[in-house]
Amino acid sequence: MVSVDTVHRSAERAVRTRLLELQRVTGLPVVFGGTVPGGGREGWFAITSQVGTISDALSGLVIRRGRGLGGTALERGVPCRVDDYAAARAITHDYDTMVAEEKLTSIFAFPVRVDGEVRSVLYGAVRSGDPIGDRTLRQASLVASQLQVDLRGTPAAGLPPVDDGAGDGTRRALVELADIIAATSDARLRERLARIHREFSGAPAAPEPVGDPAAEGPEKLTRRETDVLRLVAVGASNSEIADQLNLSVQTVKAYLRSAMRKLKVRNRTAAVHVGRAAGLF
Numbered sequence: 001m002v003s004v005d006t007v008h009r010s011a012e013r014a015v016r017t018r019l020l021e022l023q024r025v026t027g028l029p030v031v032f033g034g035t036v037p038g039g040g041r042e043g044w045f046a047i048t049s050q051v052g053t054i055s056d057a058l059s060g061l062v063i064r065r066g067r068g069l070g071g072t073a074l075e076r077g078v079p080c081r082v083d084d085y086a087a088a089r090a091i092t093h094d095y096d097t098m099v100a101e102e103k104l105t106s107i108f109a110f111p112v113r114v115d116g117e118v119r120s121v122l123y124g125a126v127r128s129g130d131p132i133g134d135r136t137l138r139q140a141s142l143v144a145s146q147l148q149v150d151l152r153g154t155p156a157a158g159l160p161p162v163d164d165g166a167g168d169g170t171r172r173a174l175v176e177l178a179d180i181i182a183a184t185s186d187a188r189l190r191e192r193l194a195r196i197h198r199e200f201s202g203a204p205a206a207p208e209p210v211g212d213p214a215a216e217g218p219e220k221l222t223r224r225e226t227d228v229l230r231l232v233a234v235g236a237s238n239s240e241i242a243d244q245l246n247l248s249v250q251t252v253k254a255y256l257r258s259a260m261r262k263l264k265v266r267n268r269t270a271a272v273h274v275g276r277a278a279g280l281f
Contacts, residue, residue: 011035014150015120016049022143023051026124026136030104032058033122035151036074045074045121057101063121068095070121073109077118078276079141081108083131106132112144112151115223119151134235141234145227145245221275225259228252233272 015033023031032050036042043065047058063070069091073080082088083106085099099107104125112120124140126132221229224245231241238256242249256268263274 008035008037011120011151012048014147015122018143018147018150019049019051019122021146022122022124022140025139025143028052028124028132028136029127030102030125031123032125033120034063035120036118043074045070047123053102055101057098061095061098063095067092069107070109070123073111073121074118077111077113079108079110079137081132081137082106084129103127105129108132108137108140110137110140110144112147113226114148114151120147122147138234138236141231142236142240145231148227149246221259221262222255225255225262226275228255229259229268229272229275232256232268233276 012035015035019031019033022028030050030052032047032053034045034048036045045063047061047063047070050058053059063074065071066075069080069082069085069088071094072091080091082091085104085107086093086096102125104127106129107123107125110122110124111118112122122140122144124132124136224247227245228241231245238249238252241247242252245252247255256271259275260266260268260271263271263278265271265274
């Protein structure tokens with residue numbers, strides 16, 4: 001059985017790797033972040049990885065839910081950005097001293113969600129006083145999606161158990177199959193697919209509920225539908241989404257159609273708008 005410490009170390013290594021990638025693809029001088037303990041259920045996290053810092057001010061800093069920029073991202077589950085941290089009025093200023101020691105000005109905090117829970121928060125920052133643009137935030141979203149895949153591979157992420165002899169390709173296929181099962185409205189087909197999943201994985205599939213169509217508000221999106229819409233929200237193309245989520249373009253289109261049907265809209269832009277308004281991602 002994999003220990004909690006081993007899982008935590010694995011998650012931290014993934015965060016460190018993706019932070020290095022975040023700095024490389026965005027050119028940001030400072031990036032940092034950490035994992036949220038308890039499989040995302042705790043109301044705090046510590047900054048455990050930093051690249052480009054000039055002091056120890058952020059090392060091990062505990063961020064509480066709802067406090068500062070990262071705590072706000074943790075609480076809301078959506079990316080948050082301020083152009084002038086010291087003057088920002090939409091956040092608390094519990095960590096101003098540490099931010100000032102690093103001479104940081106424009107900062108974003110990007111929560112990484114797995115199965116609806118925030119499992120990590122990634123930050124990017126500059127010292128120049130210039131704002132961080134939408135293009136940079138889009139690049140950060142793609143890196144965050146890669147980290148999401150990394151963290152989903154840990155036991156805490158709740159993946160259906162897969163025989164240890166299965167390769168990465170098999171694991172990805174089983175995860176995708178579970179999402180397709182969740183999105184299938186035909187009960188007979190869903191049961192057939194679930195049986196196939198059980199035969200290959202050695203464990204029952206765990207599709208997410210699609211919600212009651214008669215209930216008020218939109219049906220619940222599956223994990224993959226939410227992942228796809230989150231990337232649509234930052235301007236990613238279908239091919240970019242496919243690359244980041246290890247899916248085919250046709251599968252991405254299928255998830256988009258399913259999401260639009262559930263949200264009762266006719267295009268991807270409207271789906272993002274309605275999904276955000278409903279607090280689905």
